[in-house]
Amino acid sequence: MVNSSQRTGTGRLRAEVERLRDEAMQQLNLADRRARIWVIVDIALGFPAALLAGASGAAALATADARVPAALLALVAAGFSAGAAFLRSDSRRIANKRARQAWASVEAEASLVLTQEHLDREALRALFGTRQAALAAYEGGEP
Secondary structure, eight states: OOOHHHHHHHHHHHHHHHHHHHHHHHHHHHHHHHHHHHHHHHHHHHHHHHHHHHHHHHHHHHOGGGHHHHHHHHHHHHHHHHHHHHHTHHHHHHHHHHHHHHHHHHHHHHHHHHTOSSOOHHHHHHHHHHHHHHHHGGGTSOO
16 A cells, blocks of 8 residues: 555656656757757858858969959958857757757656656666766767
8 A cells, every 4th residue: 555655755756757857858959959050150150261262262363463352351261260160060069969869868768757657766866867968968978
């Protein structure tokens, strides 16, 4: 027979697992949006830099009169390249994709735990470990 204190304890465990599942879904969506933003930033800085670098090289080789405009184009291209390197948008995109996968794992594990009739502290402990790995995924290291 299950007494009321055991039911209350299980209710608290279930509420905590639901909270972790909700947090995971929220973090998964956030990581997904961030990954998309960093793709846009990467393209917005990298593509013009490549085009301007090519145009400045072609202009510099065309005539002697085009050297000043070519130098200005080269400086603008260097500015775009420096901005892309400073922001590290590609590595940020990869980190957010990794985090998105890790949070999806937390959400899936929490959903699986919630299907169990009797929750125990060990399942919650394992879920917190998966959450910790998801938090570490942004840094790019192994959990």
